[in-house]
Amino acid sequence: MIRARGLERRFRRKGRNGGEVHAVKGVDLDVEAGELVGFLGPNGAGKTTTLRMLTTLLKPTAGTATVGGHDLLADPRGVREHIGYVAQGGGSAPESKVADELELQGRLYRMSKADAIARGTELCEQLDLTGLGRRLTKTLSGGQRRRLDIAMGLIHSPGLVFLDEPSTGLDPQSRANLWEHIRRLRAEQGVTVFLTTHYLDEADALSDRLIVIDDGRIVAEGTPDALKARVSGDGVEVGVDPASVAEAAETAGRLPGAHELSVTGGVLRFRVPRGDVALPELLRALDGRGIAMTSMQVHRPTLDDVFLTLTGRSLREAEQGTHTAKETADVA
Numbered sequence: 001m002i003r004a005r006g007l008e009r010r011f012r013r014k015g016r017n018g019g020e021v022h023a024v025k026g027v028d029l030d031v032e033a034g035e036l037v038g039f040l041g042p043n044g045a046g047k048t049t050t051l052r053m054l055t056t057l058l059k060p061t062a063g064t065a066t067v068g069g070h071d072l073l074a075d076p077r078g079v080r081e082h083i084g085y086v087a088q089g090g091g092s093a094p095e096s097k098v099a100d101e102l103e104l105q106g107r108l109y110r111m112s113k114a115d116a117i118a119r120g121t122e123l124c125e126q127l128d129l130t131g132l133g134r135r136l137t138k139t140l141s142g143g144q145r146r147r148l149d150i151a152m153g154l155i156h157s158p159g160l161v162f163l164d165e166p167s168t169g170l171d172p173q174s175r176a177n178l179w180e181h182i183r184r185l186r187a188e189q190g191v192t193v194f195l196t197t198h199y200l201d202e203a204d205a206l207s208d209r210l211i212v213i214d215d216g217r218i219v220a221e222g223t224p225d226a227l228k229a230r231v232s233g234d235g236v237e238v239g240v241d242p243a244s245v246a247e248a249a250e251t252a253g254r255l256p257g258a259h260e261l262s263v264t265g266g267v268l269r270f271r272v273p274r275g276d277v278a279l280p281e282l283l284r285a286l287d288g289r290g291i292a293m294t295s296m297q298v299h300r301p302t303l304d305d306v307f308l309t310l311t312g313r314s315l316r317e318a319e320q321g322t323h324t325a326k327e328t329a330d331v332a
């Protein structure tokens with residue numbers, strides 16, 4: 001469905017300082033029909049820029065791609081007809097009625113009035129918007145408005161839809177509801193979905209496969225589970241009598257694959273490839289030395305652990321303030 005090679009985009013900076021932002025630095029992507037792929041990265045990583053290139057809204061500085069079977073550069077119109085695009089901020093006009101927005105959108109794709117209305121009604125049913133046709137879009141809830149954006153992106157029945165940050169700004173309940181709708185798009189309509197997100201929970205909950213982007217480059221890809229298994233391993237926390245903690249730490253350090261070992265008071269923390277395998281082993285080893293465990297905890301690695309291992313930064317932290325720093329670095 002998508003095959004991109006070496007996609008790149010530079011922006012000339014406006015204003016006094018001039019200079020250049022290298023927003024996307026050579027991205028390869030492969031997305032198969034029927035996949036639900038999450039494009040995960042912090043703000044400023046280059047997600048929107050990549051998406052705008054793939055949807056023909058922005059010309060790549062370098063690189064090639066076919067999208068929905070059409071060449072991005074040679075046949076942009078073919079690409080546009082076969083994809084849907086839901087922009088980061090959405091696209092409905094506040095003073096328009098829901099049904100009118102859907103009809104207008106269909107007409108933009110050269111659908112007949114009757115077809116556009118019929119398809120709009122069908123999408124309203126699928127996306128839980130039935131009965132809202134006469135409402136002004138500005139009176140919709142955040143979740144309803146986001147579902148309307150998606151309906152507008154699907155009006156011409158594309159086989160591939162791009163969603164840019166679909167759940168940003170929604171409350172937890174509306175987000176969960178939107179995720180369910182996105183899953184159903186794929187499960188019931190067979191639509192291929194490529195979505196960007198900077199939310200770890202969204203990437204984790206929704207994607208079959210994740211492509212992680214940082215600073216314009218792809219740093220990893222795989223299923224959420226494979227990514228977690230590959231890079232960090234499980235976190236283990238074991239409490240022992242503080243008097244024997246040094247001996248316990250030495251014992252833990254000998255477990256196969258144990259790493260990132262640290263000791264705080266009577267608690268030792270480390271990572272191992274499989275916590276459920278390591279714990280009984282450690283328990284036996286400590287037992288043999290007459291050391292009793294007072295507490296134990298295993299947590300599966302999170303996607304934030306993955307991002308941290310890959311980039312040396314936590315994605316949560318990368319969200320706070322590094323955007324500007326990165327841009328300055330780009331220009332320098």
Ligand SMILES: Nc1ncnc2c1ncn2[C@@H]1O[C@H](COP(=O)(O)OP(=O)(O)O)[C@@H](O)[C@H]1O
Pocket residue numbers: 011012013021022023041042043044045046047048049050327
């Ligand atoms: N039109 C533009 N002109 C100049 N810089 C831009 C433009 N669009 C995006 N950028 C810069 O490119 C980088 C990537 O932006 P973007 O693709 O929007 O990231 P993301 O969607 O991952 O948050 C950022 O540093 C951003 O400021």
Ligand SMILES: [Mg+2]
Pocket residue numbers: 047048049088164165
């Ligand atoms: Mg963006």
